[in-house]
Amino acid sequence: MIYNDWNILPEANSSLANQLQLSKAKATILFHRGITSRNEADAFINPSSSNLHDPYLFQGMDKCISRLQFAIKNKEKIGIFGDFDTDGLTGTAVLARGLANLGASVHPYIPHRTLEGHGISDESIDFFKENEVSLLITVDCGVTSFNEINTAKKLGIETIVTDHHVPDDTLPDAVSIINPSLPTSEYPFDHLTGVGTAFKVIQALYEKYKSNIPDHLYALVALGTISDVGLMKDENRFLSNKGMNVINHQPIPSIDSLIKISGFSKSTLSTENLSYGIIPRINVAGRLDHAKLSLQLLLSDSLEETDKIASKLEVLNKQRQIMTERAILEAKSQLLKEKGSSTPNIIFAGKQQWMPGILGLIAGRLSEEYNRPVIAASGEGDYIRASARSIPEFNMIGALRTCSNIFEKYGGHHMAAGFTIKSKNLKTFRQQMTSVADELLENLERKVVLDIDTEIDLNWINRESLSFLSSLEPYGNGNPAPVFLTKGISVLDSRSVGKDKTHLKLTVQQGSSIIEAMAFRQGSRLKEARGEIDIVYSPGINHWKGNDSVQLTIEDFKKNA
Numbered sequence: 001m002i003y004n005d006w007n008i009l010p011e012a013n014s015s016l017a018n019q020l021q022l023s024k025a026k027a028t029i030l031f032h033r034g035i036t037s038r039n040e041a042d043a044f045i046n047p048s049s050s051n052l053h054d055p056y057l058f059q060g061m062d063k064c065i066s067r068l069q070f071a072i073k074n075k076e077k078i079g080i081f082g083d084f085d086t087d088g089l090t091g092t093a094v095l096a097r098g099l100a101n102l103g104a105s106v107h108p109y110i111p112h113r114t115l116e117g118h119g120i121s122d123e124s125i126d127f128f129k130e131n132e133v134s135l136l137i138t139v140d141c142g143v144t145s146f147n148e149i150n151t152a153k154k155l156g157i158e159t160i161v162t163d164h165h166v167p168d169d170t171l172p173d174a175v176s177i178i179n180p181s182l183p184t185s186e187y188p189f190d191h192l193t194g195v196g197t198a199f200k201v202i203q204a205l206y207e208k209y210k211s212n213i214p215d216h217l218y219a220l221v222a223l224g225t226i227s228d229v230g231l232m233k234d235e236n237r238f239l240s241n242k243g244m245n246v247i248n249h250q251p252i253p254s255i256d257s258l259i260k261i262s263g264f265s266k267s268t269l270s271t272e273n274l275s276y277g278i279i280p281r282i283n284v285a286g287r288l289d290h291a292k293l294s295l296q297l298l299l300s301d302s303l304e305e306t307d308k309i310a311s312k313l314e315v316l317n318k319q320r321q322i323m324t325e326r327a328i329l330e331a332k333s334q335l336l337k338e339k340g341s342s343t344p345n346i347i348f349a350g351k352q353q354w355m356p357g358i359l360g361l362i363a364g365r366l367s368e369e370y371n372r373p374v375i376a377a378s379g380e381g382d383y384i385r386a387s388a389r390s391i392p393e394f395n396m397i398g399a400l401r402t403c404s405n406i407f408e409k410y411g412g413h414h415m416a417a418g419f420t421i422k423s424k425n426l427k428t429f430r431q432q433m434t435s436v437a438d439e440l441l442e443n444l445e446r447k448v449v450l451d452i453d454t455e456i457d458l459n460w461i462n463r464e465s466l467s468f469l470s471s472l473e474p475y476g477n478g479n480p481a482p483v484f485l486t487k488g489i490s491v492l493d494s495r496s497v498g499k500d501k502t503h504l505k506l507t508v509q510q511g512s513s514i515i516e517a518m519a520f521r522q523g524s525r526l527k528e529a530r531g532e533i534d535i536v537y538s539p540g541i542n543h544w545k546g547n548d549s550v551q552l553t554i555e556d557f558k559k560n561a
């Protein structure tokens with residue numbers, strides 16, 4: 001990200017700092033996370049199960065639970081239909097493990113990303129029929145599977161939908177629909193992810209059976225919630241915090257195998273490690289091959305088996321990295337050819353051969369870099385597939401809806417969506433989207449501002465302050481890692497590192513503090529990184545391969561004025 005400006009956010013007032021019995025810097029960080037009293041600070045730092053809302057606040061929950069109880073009691077076969085990303089996979093595993101633990105007979109199914117796509121597939125209905133399933137429960141999808149739910153019903157399969165995606169105008173004919181995004185929903189927290197929504201069913205069911213929810217289910221909820229960038233407040237904060245504790249302190253073969261192969265260490269795993277190390281390895285099976293491999297991992301308790309699957313995922317992940325980097329270079333040179341002097345309000349990138357599974361990664365990286373909504377497409381023949389990633393100012397699913405009549409299939413959220421379209425409709429689509437984007441974004445101020453929590457000296461960073469910062473985890477959407485400004489530090493050493501010298505590695509000094517720092521994707525700024533500079537960064541502990549060291553992650557830097 002290239003920033004046009006730095007903005008130091010307002011300080012907490014002294015009375016808040018006094019009330020919290022914290023230094024001004026620490027109180028300011030909490031203040032920026034919405035905390036204005038001692039009680040709120042305590043609740044934030046120690047999230048507890050009292051953060052969990054009553055699952056029966058979902059209108060459909062009564063019906064859902066009595067139907068599930070009936071199915072368990074009568075030994076019905078229960079099909080679970082999930083999704084191929086980490087949210088859908090962990091959600092499927094939460095339902096499969098949670099239901100099986102109560103004696104249910106479960107038949108989980110994950111669709112193939114490109115052959116079947118998102119939402120209940122015809123292939124899955126065949127599978128459920130063959131397995132004599134009479135009750136189907138969806139996770140992270142289903143609310144728009146109107147026709148498929150009707151087909152299943154005709155074949156004697158009833159459906160419960162759990163989903164968090166925005167519904168169409170007509171709801172499917174399901175036994176019950178659990179979805180915080182229903183326009184009629186009265187559930188107090190509408191930012192649950194797919195796995196979080198599925199978890200509410202498990203919570204309600206376990207209350208009925210007067211059983212304790214197994215801890216490993218929380219680990220799965222944390223993984224899915226962090227991967228779907230769920231708002232890290234309210235229930236999501238408790239669920240993720242509890243899940244992170246479970247991941248760090250209890251053996252979970254599937255996750256432990258991934259931690260090992262990523263080079264991280266258990267007990268010190270951060271949300272960042274999950275986002276950049278563990279989650280991509282779970283997602284990669286669906287992107288390059290079939291996500292059922294990752295489901296198999298999440299459902300296994302044998303370390304021998306999970307190690308084996310993790311090695312396969314590792315190979316796929318290396319391939320995925322190479323393919324994505326190449327595609328991004330191709331997309332950038334395309335854009336350079338097309339755009340001329342100014343970047344368009346919406347970016348289209350496409351190549352026949354790009355693997356559909358990496359389109360979202362391409363769109364995401366371009367959107368971050370150019371600060372524009374981006375649509376990345378691929379495919380040959382009659383049909384084109386695309387993934388879209390957006391910026392807060394542009395509601396992607398809303399914009400796509402204006403073209404809904406020309407899609408074969410589409411769906412998603414404000415910030416991310418996907419669709420399939422006939423190639424012959426592509427031109428109309430591009431024109432329509434361009435005019436929507438031009439209208440909405442033409443007069444948008446294009447300054448990218450880096451928000452800073454507070455200015456500190458480098459010696460502020462010590463064991464005690466780092467432990468305060470780690471009590472703010474899990475970081476995420478709505479609770480970003482705190483960002484600091486330190487002025488006038490000396491660069492003792494600077495190098496560009498990594499493949500293609502992508503990153504910048506610095507050793508910086510102020511007074512008696514000498515600290516290592518990384519500026520990711522800023523390798524090309526090596527020449528600027530000398531002498532006295534001002535840096536904006538987040539401090540953390542790097543636990544790489546068993547060695548602990550303090551490391552700054554530099555967001556931006558400039559010459560000290």
Ligand SMILES: [Mn+2]
Nearest residue numbers: 087140194228
């Ligand atoms: Mn999801």
